[in-house]
Amino acid sequence: MSELSELLARMQFSVSVAGGAVTGHLHDHDQVVLTFRPGYYDRVDESVLEHHLVSLARMMRAEYVRRYYAALSTAFGRTVTKDPPPIGRREKEYAALRQEFVAEGRSADGRITIEVRGMESWRIRITPGTLGVLTEADFAEQFRTAATLLIRDQFAGIRTLKDHIYG
């Protein structure tokens, strides 16, 4: 196992939004555990929760990138803080296609979908009435599945994109 793999495998962190009402904890590459401040889930409606979860996704993505570059710096023994600018034709093409690439994850019951374009533009949809049907724990579990599938879809898509351009 490479040093980078070990560092990424060990990576775990928590991020909170909405004044600490919603917390996401990432571990084991693609597992996201969602927790809510007591009472929050009972009072929130789907559209507000969607909004909060998009904020959470953005912040978790930012934290992941920060920690990923830190791991990269440790593994390669040289400080890396950002992606090098795309200079060659293929690098420019890759950067352009990556920006347009859409990854998606859907919960097992189909009530929650997470979508991200170019890892920047997030969209989270919760089927109306879901919060009345799912318990807090069930919702968190459905969200975990959707998030895991999204992360895996993102990595698989990136691999396909790289094979298409560099293969």
Next chain:
Amino acid sequence: MEHAQEIQRKAISAAHVQHGVRPELVPGQPPINEVPGEAAARAGIRASFADVPALFEPFTMMPDPASFDSLINGVNQAMKTLSLGRDTDDPISGDVYYANRLLSLIGASEAYLESWNGGAADRFRSEFINTFPALVTNQFINCAVLSNALRAQQKMWVNARTDIDKIAHDTLNALDNMDHCGQNTWTMTFTVIASVAAVAAVPISAGTSLAALTVATTVTAVGAASQVVAAHQLDPEKETTYHGETAEVVIEQTRRAVMETLSQIRSSEQKIAGALAAASAAMDRNPELFVAPRPRLADAVAGDVLSREQLGNRR
């Protein structure tokens, strides 16, 4: 070699994913229906990375840097013996050698010669006693050349180990990083040639300087050698940035990095060999800078040994 096998395994596994080829069955796994062409694709992938262990294999035979210690100590012992205590810091490494008091006794012999008159006495004074400090200093400088060539060789193997290890680790990291969103680039700093330049390239010029010397200007030789040290320390480490988004390209970059290391080892060895050859050539061209001429008394025969040209008389 452990790293080499891990690199090979990882590269093959990544290539399977890239090309949509299922990995070979391991014993105990349920059989799978082979898709036409899959076995050939698998064999092709295996062949692409078949050379990986051989790439790293030569480096398993690198000499142990510690094996140079006793040789270096031996030469440094000689430098201690040859240290006059004046301008006898190692001109290359700057190490200090305390004066060997035994060498100062040569000056005391002049008193004995005051009462000795004759060709042999005159030549002993002019060709041996007067030139003794210069000859010893030149011998000291050449020992410094030898000592630093050995140290350079030692440092070269230390750095070669570090560099090849870094190449292997970078490759493993790069193979794991290429599925991430960003560009998979990494930078390798090759340190073999730079480390040797600082300690071993000097003697080429030191040797040249010695060749141009007269016995009386030994001090200049030391000064010149020191200046050349500074000039050669400017030789920078070489940095190369690699980029690879597929297993094939990552391994191709590894091949290039290994070749660069081998090339730096070859250049460093040539540099060290060149330094030693130059020092040796300087000695061959100017033996009088290092060894006092053969006493004419050695060729005296019974008939002339007591003549004025030879032993002469007691004053």
